[in-house]
Each structure stands twice: as structure tokens, then as C-alpha cells.
Amino acid sequence: MTAAPTSFLERLREDARQRFSELGYPTTHDEDWRFTSVTPIARTKFVPGKPADGPASIEQRGPGYPVCFHNGHWFPFESRLPRGVEIASLAQVLRSDPELVEPHLARYAASQNQAFVALNTANFEDGAFVRIAKGVVLDAPIYLTFVAMPGAAPTVSHPRNLIVAEADSQATIVETYLGSGDQTYFTNPVTELVAGDNAVIDHYKLQMESERAFHVATMQVQVGRATNFRSHLLSFGGALVRNDVNAVLSEGSECTLNGLYLVTGDQHIDNHTSIDHAKPHAASHELYKGILEGHSTAVFNGKILVRKDAQKTDAKQTNKNLVLSEDAVINTKPELQILADDVRCTHGATIGQLDPEGIFYLQSRGIGRADARNLLIYAFARDIVDRIKVASLREQLEKLLLEKLHGGRNR
């Protein structure tokens, strides 16, 4: 007996809808949301964002395979893809070839206890479906760009991405979220990424939503055996931002989570990461760095779970924060749960200010005070920037950092 193609999706959506109505929006009584109130999101009446009617540009940042979404809707593109690589509209694939998607979609990101994942699953319009066949080595990055174009009333989009990198494949994926204008909008993306055995996957997420945006994102990664997965999360925009990055590791895999967040004014950002060492001999390295200015607030919560049989786990977590004003607040918390007995797990968090001796030293060599300050801030972020292997992205990031630092000072 074959089910109708849509029934799988409809069942999924119905379950998620039900689950969300049970869960409701999280409150600050939930441990995972202690420092982030989503009341502004819960209180706003959003309407679904409409597709762009006029021609809109696809941001091209150098060689690669670009895909663009406007208000969560697929923007058709022409691109020659190498053999063994598929980039398509998820909504389209769900209609035409649901069997490609069914084994993976919503299998990793859990609606069960994550309200915003349930909300996304119940409501997503579209997103990217990316498949890289076994053994394919991609020569240039895949760019998934999500542009919010808010209308007269607050809009919402729930981009849903599914990235399946089969065994022995190698690829770089860059997700970018951006928006403009003075209107409030809400982006609630979920990305599920399956990295097959022995694959090498670099994932970048650049979040540069507008100053009025709410952005609550979940990335759920399934890391295969002997697989190398690296995530780089670069977060600058938004009024209220929450990023969840969750990875489940298989035997002998290596997982790197790099993060950089820069918040100014009244921005709030919350980064929750979770690394599940489910199997032995896996290594994880995590470095998140934050820069806070103005009245901004930031949260870092790094969870590492080492399961009972995950012997020889090597996990290292570091969170460093540079606080540039007296009114900025950072809450940082490691959350280690270690059930195996032969492991190495380290964690550390620092909160510091700019070194006045360093500023004076630079001044004493002729460098102006503002430039000296920016140089030291940039130096703080430098090791994250240096780890970015996509040159055009690294350059864009350098520019963004400087622009934002200048903007922060002139406010």
C-alpha cells in the first residue's frame, strides 16, 4: 500500500501543530530560555511573508552555487550544478520526489521538546534541499541566502533546509540571513544537516538580519563515522536572536563549532550549542567569541553530553567575551554531562574589557585612540576570522566588523 505523496508531510505538520499548541512559546522559567524572553515574538501578530513580485538579485560572492529565498519563498535561478549535486526547492521536491526527503526530514530536529522547531515544521513554506552524492567533492561553496523583505505588517517566514551529504563527500555550505527596513519581522529557520560517513563538511552561517528582526534558528547536525564537520556561526544582526546548534557525533568523528557574535545598542543574542558525544573516539572543539557594546545582552550556553560508551572522547569548549560598555550583560554557562570514565573534557569562559595599556601602547606609536580600540577589538575576533576558509566571506566579515564598530561608536 502506497500512501499519497502529501500524507507524510501532512502528518508531520499535524503532529508539529499539535505539539506546538501543547508546548506554547517557551518562557524564562524554562532552563533553556532563562535569559531570553520571547514575549516580543509571542505578542506580535505576524502574517506570512509574500514572495518577491519584482525581480530581485541573487547575491553573488565569488565562485559558487547560489540559491536565494525571498521571505522564505524560492527564487528561481539558473545555475549549472556539477554531477552528483542537487540543489532544489524543498517544497518542490516534497511534491515531486518525497521519497528523497522522507528518510531525513524532521528525523533529526525534534519538534517534541523544541517549540520553535515544531512551529517551523507546522508552517514552513519552503527552503533548500541539498544533496551531495557519495564521494562527490564540491569545488566551490553552495550559498543559501534568505532575504527578508518586510511589508506593511510584521511578517514571518519559516525557512526549512535539508542538507544531505552522502558518505565520502566534501562540501562547503554558506547560509546567509539578511533583511532590511524598519518593519518588524520574524525568521524562524530550521536546518537539518546529515553528514555521511567520512564526509568533510564546512558550514557557515552569517546572520545579518535588520535591527528590528527576530531570528530564532535551529541547526541539527548528524555527524557520521570518521566525519569532519565544522560549523562557523557569525551573528551580527537582529533585535532578538537565538541560535541553537546541535550536533550528534558518531565514532571517530571530529566536530568544530566556531562562533562570533557582535551586539550593540539594545540587541539581544542567545547562543545555545549542544554536542552529543554518542559514540567513542570523537573529538569536539568549540570556540565562541562575543563582543558586546551599548546596552546589549548575550547568552552562551554550551552543552556537552558524553554518553556512557563514548570512551576516549576529547572535548574542548571555550567561550570568550569582550565587554566594551558598562551596560552590556553576558551570561555564559558550560553544561557538561559526562557519563563515560575515560575522556578528556575541558571548558573555560572569560569576560574581559579592552586593555587600557594596549590602547596607550598603540597611541604612543601614533595610532589614533578610536583606531587603536578597533584594532584591539578586531584582534580579539581575529582567530575566528582566520578560521574562515571562504575568502569572500572572510573579507565580508572584516568589513562588517569594522562597519558595526564604527556604527556603535557614532550612536
Add this chain to the structure above:
Amino acid sequence: MSLLEIKNLHANVAGREILKGIDLSIDAGEVHAIMGPNGSGKSTLAQVLAGRDLYQVTDGRVLYNEKNLLELSPEDRAREGIFMAFQYPVEIPGVSNLYFLKAALNTIRKHQGLPDLDAMDFLALVKEKMALMEMDQSLLNRAVNTGFSGGEKKRNEIFQMAVLEPKLAILDETDSGLDIDALKIVANGVNSLRSPARAMIVVTHYQRLLNYIVPDFVHVLAEGRIVKSGGKELALELEESGYVGIEEVVESA
């Protein structure tokens, strides 16, 4: 008119008076040594001249090149040609020595109305000065002073000075903590920069450095005042008698 004219300079740190009326006049081409026991105010004088905001000037004035030095920001002092070699050079992780020095040099050149030095010319200049200081070129790509040994840090200071070519160089205990070989290299670097257009203030606790950098004048600082001035022979005198005699002068004053 002297290059630097200090009159009745008083300065506090955290409400405590450290400099209690310094008078000093320095002409271009001269090397002045400032000696004195610990806590006499030598380093404070150097830092006040460089513009460190930890110190509050409460009285007196400082003219540099006929400008009121105390009104200038530290960066403007540097752009006007003042350079202080730090007693404790600051580590700046994440900023390469090369980038730092290029930014500094081009800022100063801009102030002087000169065009930026291009990458090739800059590298040539830097290599020449590194050879002078017998420094390993790998230090260029390392972060400023980060992980440098004490000797490397002090050499890096004089190297910067050689590249930036100041009008007035202030060496704040550049000799402290150096072994004799490093001391000779540092002194050699400093001596090569002596010129009729440039003045130097060499702050030191020990006479040893002055065997290698021979000063035109020696001043003895004690309890925030210059209590004795003379030629280079004054340094030798101090070597004989130590600062004991000096402290008596202060008490009887």
C-alpha cells in the same frame, strides 16, 4: 629655543604627588641621561611626556617644538615625533608586528604630509632596521610582543624607534633585565640613531648602560626633583658612591 622645555612640572598618580617640580631643557642633538633610585619619579617623567593618562599634571608646563605638549593626545605627540621605548612593552595578541608598525609609520607620515610607504619600500626599510637590531625576521609576522622574551621585547622597542625615526626618543629603563650581549645590541641600535636633529632621554637605574650610550648630560632625580646635573662623569661618580650621597642632598634641601 630648546626642543623640549620642562618647567616646574608636578604630577600625581592616584592622588599621590610623584613629580615635585622638574625643570629640564633639552636641545636637538643632545642625549640626556636621567638616573635615580627606585621611586624617584624617573618612569613617571617618561610616561607623563608620552601622555599616559594615569598621571595628572597638577602644575608646570612642557613646551615641545614650541607647542604645549600637555595639550596633545598621546597619538598626536607620537605624530609630532615623540617616541617612548616602554619599560614594560605591552603584548598585543592578534595584531601582527608588521601590520602594527606599518599602521604607525603611515599615520605619522600622513601627519607630516608624506604619502604612505608602499609595501615594497616598507618591507625594505623594516628589513634594514631588523638587521641593525639583529632580530629574527619571523618576529615580523608574530603578534606584537606576544610570547617575546624580555630581550626580544626591548629590541623590538628600539627597532620600532629606528623605523619611526622620532625627534625626541625617551628610553624608559630599556636596559633593565638585559644581558650584556643584548645590552650591546640595544645600545648599538640607539647610537646609530644619534643625530644632530634628534634628542634622547635615557632613563636608567644603572650606570652600566651609559658605558655604551654615552650621554652629553646626566641628571639625578630623587623624590620627584632633579637634585644634581652634570656631564657624563656624574654617572661614574654615582657608580662609586651609589645614591646614598644623593639622598642626603635631598634631606638637607
